[in-house]
Amino acid sequence: MIHTNRNRFEWGFKSFEWAVTRRNGGVEWIIERFDGTVEKVTRAVAQRVSRRGFVSTVTKVVVGGVVLPLLPVDRNFQLRNAHAEEFAKTAQTTDPKACNYWRYCAHDGYSCACCGGGPSVCPPGSYPSPTSWVGSCINPDDDKTYLIAYGDCCGKDSCARCECLHTEGEMPVYRPQLNNDIVWCFGARSMVYHCTSAALIGEA
Template structure:
């Protein structure tokens, strides 16, 4: 019985060795690294992405309350406000979905004088509404090579539906 097992193991070793040697002759290290990179990147695409931290200097209280861009939660927003396109301050309009990635800003609430972390999530999957207010508040923004501090990005790139619609401003908690 042990001779049969030994014989099978030797045959298996020869087959594996032949396949490995053929692969080594056919594919180089660069090909292996490229394939490994594709596998790792593909696996990473399935993982959830946390919001980026944009702890900007806290915005000063707004003077003009009629301007939706002057609302305190919008101190670091860059996009159309969802309140004007069927959504709310914290919810995407029907037919759109919140982006899988976001940027975070620190804004001062003039009512209580405290600073809060605000998550800005783009709503994706519908075209932008004509006539909606576009806000471009860049408090604390940094150059594009610092992604978490840069708001001029289509954050819908991580979603199946890439089309940008509007942006919500969600209070994440008090800033320390």
């Protein structure tokens, strides 16, 4: 019984050794083919391109690869778009006093519609700030994206009604045009915050 098992083991080991040898031969053949192809391409390029031209091209490719990630690309577009789509699933277009009103996807503050004004109109006794932050909201009626300017109405005590806090697509304070935690009464006669309006600018 032991002798039989030993024979089986030796036969299995020889089979494995043969398979490894064959596989290594296959790998060597692939490497030789690859080396030959690279050599042919290199010789062809050397016959057609000067040494300086080749070095110049390689340098451009390397520098371009290093500089490309530094270009000013808006990498948050997809993230903001995803947030806007999520808000649009429950948004409505008929009641501006509700926080799921479609223009309020990036609204942060008390809605002026609940404070005696309208969704884009300041209540009497307050006045709009000349500055604002912006957001892109999807209108569920036509599934189009619109640019919304959120402006604070200033000059009266805080309304403290219909507080709608949506931070979709909000950026840190160093990107103030996309930050809604700032009191946007800069340049107004008073820095006292009353409510926030949401003016429709146009299709994004």
